[in-house]
Amino acid sequence: MERRSRRTVNCRYKKSIEMTNHNDIATLFNTEFDASDPLSETLDPADWSHTEALLADAAGRISRRLRSIRDEPVWTAPTAATNALADELLPKNGEPLESVYKQFLESVWPHPTGNIHPKFWGWVHGTGTHAGILADLLMSGMNAHVSGFHQSATIVERVVLRWLRETMGFPNTASAALVSGGTVANLIGLLVARNSRCPTVKNRGFWGSAISAPAVYASELVHGWAEKSCDVLGLGTEALRLVEADRFGRIRLDQLDRAIAEDRASGRTPIAIIA
DSSP states (O other): OOOOOOEEEEOTTOOEEEEOSHHHHHHHHTOOOOTTSTTOOOOOOSOHHHHHHHHHHHHHHHHHHHHHGGGSOSOOOOOHHHHGGGGOOOOSSOOOHHHHHHHIIIIITTOOOSTTSTTOOSSOOOOOOHHHHHHHHHHHHHTOOOSSSSSHHHHHHHHHHHHHHHHHTOOTTOOOOOOSSHHHHHHHHHHHHHHHHSTTHHHHTGGGSOOOOEEEEEETTOOTHHHHHHHHTTSOGGGEEEEOBOTTSOBOHHHHHHHHHHHHHTTOEEEEEEO
């Protein structure tokens, strides 16, 4: 007897629709609801042409800023009106999109961090690119959820991950993931190191594992993510062993060797070296 997956979905009309295959699901999603029905609510704008005009205006402003950024000051201090945003009360009602956009142009747009300027040297932020702006716009327009499903975004994600493996010289069997930024990527890297050196911790935790005090080694100049990640992963902030750096900011290998040897002699378990 054929076994088929069945599930029940409640639609806005509170009717039960029994779905047995992908065609039924597609039929549900493609159903046009009567907009005049009071039970049919929408987030669509009342006037699409007005929304398109706002999008076109924003795109033009972005393009003009990037094109002329070299002639602009690197940074402009926020005005009193911009600082006052921090004290705004929680609004009880929504406001028209054009009003919010106008406030953005007046109080937010003129006062960015400054990192898109080629002479911004205050921090290590990237400048961004015109291609990245277009990609962000298209990505937001699709608003895809890439946890799975048979869709184009998932296919694109998989090919990007394959390209990254090839770029880094990793085998095709290596796992990979796209994450929100460097700190999360480092956190996952340290997680992999923890689970590799302490395989029972993943299921039992440190309390149920016969693991001695873990140790993670890094230069004394390491970024703050390292200590925070040791905390999040249950290693404890004391697991981070800071090693002296030389005058070029490089970790001193002789001091690193000494620290590892001392920790092993005292019963610690070295887990990772943050290069």
